[in-house]
Amino acid sequence: MRVQLTVAYDGTNYHGWQLQPNGITIESVLNQALFDLLGETITVTGASRTDAGVHSLGNLAVFDTNTRIPAEKLSYALNQRLPEDVVVQESKEVPQDFHPRRCASRKTYEYRILNRKFPDPTRRRNTYFYHYGLDVQKMKEAAQYLVGEHDFKSFCSIHTSAETTVRTIYGIEVKQEGDLILIRVTGSGFLYHMVRIIAGTLILAGNGQIAPEHVQEILKKKDRSAAGPTAPALGLTMIGIEMEDVF
Amino acid sequence: MRVQLTVAYDGTNYHGWQLQPNGITIESVLNQALFDLLGETITVTGASRTDAGVHSLGNLAVFDTNTRIPAEKLSYALNQRLPEDVVVQESKEVPQDFHPRRCASRKTYEYRILNRKFPDPTRRRNTYFYHYGLDVQKMKEAAQYLVGEHDFKSFCSIHTSAETTVRTIYGIEVKQEGDLILIRVTGSGFLYHMVRIIAGTLILAGNGQIAPEHVQEILKKKDRSAAGPTAPALGLTMIGIEMEDVF
Numbered sequence: 232m233r234v235q236l237t238v239a240y241d242g243t244n245y246h247g248w249q250l251q252p253n254g255i256t257i258e259s260v261l262n263q264a265l266f267d268l269l270g271e272t273i274t275v276t277g278a279s280r281t282d283a284g285v286h287s288l289g290n291l292a293v294f295d296t297n298t299r300i301p302a303e304k305l306s307y308a309l310n311q312r313l314p315e316d317v318v319v320q321e322s323k324e325v326p327q328d329f330h331p332r333r334c335a336s337r338k339t340y341e342y343r344i345l346n347r348k349f350p351d352p353t354r355r356r357n358t359y360f361y362h363y364g365l366d367v368q369k370m371k372e373a374a375q376y377l378v379g380e381h382d383f384k385s386f387c388s389i390h391t392s393a394e395t396t397v398r399t400i401y402g403i404e405v406k407q408e409g410d411l412i413l414i415r416v417t418g419s420g421f422l423y424h425m426v427r428i429i430a431g432t433l434i435l436a437g438n439g440q441i442a443p444e445h446v447q448e449i450l451k452k453k454d455r456s457a458a459g460p461t462a463p464a465l466g467l468t469m470i471g472i473e474m475e476d477v478f
Numbered sequence: 479m480r481v482q483l484t485v486a487y488d489g490t491n492y493h494g495w496q497l498q499p500n501g502i503t504i505e506s507v508l509n510q511a512l513f514d515l516l517g518e519t520i521t522v523t524g525a526s527r528t529d530a531g532v533h534s535l536g537n538l539a540v541f542d543t544n545t546r547i548p549a550e551k552l553s554y555a556l557n558q559r560l561p562e563d564v565v566v567q568e569s570k571e572v573p574q575d576f577h578p579r580r581c582a583s584r585k586t587y588e589y590r591i592l593n594r595k596f597p598d599p600t601r602r603r604n605t606y607f608y609h610y611g612l613d614v615q616k617m618k619e620a621a622q623y624l625v626g627e628h629d630f631k632s633f634c635s636i637h638t639s640a641e642t643t644v645r646t647i648y649g650i651e652v653k654q655e656g657d658l659i660l661i662r663v664t665g666s667g668f669l670y671h672m673v674r675i676i677a678g679t680l681i682l683a684g685n686g687q688i689a690p691e692h693v694q695e696i697l698k699k700k701d702r703s704a705a706g707p708t709a710p711a712l713g714l715t716m717i718g719i720e721m722e723d724v725f
Binding site for chain 2: 239240241288310317318320349350352355356
């Protein structure tokens with residue numbers, strides 16, 4: 232059967248999702264736990280190959296197995312074999328032809344900025360500490376120019392292998408919660424570093440270095456150097472993925 | 479001059495606040511950073527000697543120094559010398575006769591319970607994961623019996639050296655925020671393990687093992703074994719201390 236895992240992790244101690252010749256990754260610890268549990272050599276396929284340091288509440292991993300353990304019991308058994316910073320939230324059987332990166336989906340990421348005078352050590356692992364004042368209203372205005380279908384070439388790392396840089400953003404919510412500024416982006420898919428470059432650009436709008444409407448110019452230029460810096464990985468969390476019209 | 483530091487820390491990697499013959503403590507890293515910065519052998523006095531694994535957003539540390547560096551600049555200079563899990567939030571001069579444990583004060587602690595099916599690895603360091611269902615309304619009811627001046631002997635570790643076990647709780651707020659249940663307690667001072675035993679007892683009220691009004695009986699018994707278990711340290715954060723009528 233084909234099984235889908237919903238996987239949460241604290242990315243601090245991992246070299247990202249994808250298998251690496253050197254360094255431990257989320258994929259490698261999942262493959263290892265599956266081998267320990269099932270005695271099968273399994274390579275999971277991830278929906279979102281998050282970078283080193285990026286966190287997740289709801290990434291998806293899919294694999295095939297011959298086990299007779301019911302799919303929904305696998306979460307409990309895997310969690311006993313996984314390190315404490317990787318936790319399966321759900322396991323379930325999916326159709327044999329389901330592939331998590333070839334299906335239409337809505338992915339949601341959240342970028343978390345801690346905007347205060349001094350760092351808060353209890354939140355240092357999953358927020359980006361930013362000391363200067365930010366105008367959240369300006370960040371909201373700037374974000375709205377990104378909603379819709381656009382060529383996001385300016386918001387894509389030059390180290391990309393994507394065939395097209397056109398993507399659709401369904402919505403961006405910029406929200407202040409105390410000293411946290413949360414940027415929640417939902418889209419059809421994201422280019423390499425895209426959410427982190429969006430966060431870095433919204434920070435420029437928030438601190439006054441660019442006007443909110445300048446985001447339109449950045450999109451038009453189709454040039455990575457026109458956008459803001461890539462915000463640090465630790466502020467980013469993959470929230471979840473909704474698959475459309477599959478089950 | 480006498481200086482007061484407001485100190486935030488992630489207690490995960492520390493053997494508590496107080497100097498220990500073996501093991502690194504918050505006090506020891508503060509003393510070391512002060513020595514590095516000022517060249518003076520300084521022993522800070524803490525307002526709240528938190529246990530191993532307990533976190534803080536606003537603990538206070540007081541010390542005397544001959545430095546000419548203005549008190550309010552010390553925070554920046556110390557943070558450059560402190561590890562990333564201990565951060566001074568404010569430094570200021572206080573009266574020469576000020577002692578952080580001999581003044582009337584209101585201390586606030588928060589106990590954070592993560593109540594969901596599986597652990598969330600991104601919040602594993604500062605929440606107590608509790609899997610079974612909790613009735614927050616019952617926890618609120620139970621909490622109200624603790625407000626006021628009481629003999630909290632039942633809510634005090636037997637390993638205490640306190641002269642009296644009478645304390646005043648000014649307020650307890652029990653609040654649900656998504657999958658988090660937050661217990662925020664403000665009091666004149668707390669006995670050894672008192673907030674963690676309160677949390678452990680409110681959990682018993684929340685899961686139905688005791689009726690909310692049974693908290694009255696627990697208080698009356700003046701016996702540690704009458705109350706609930708001591709909830710784990712990692713869920714506890716010292717939020718802050720207000721000194722009364724001092725400055």
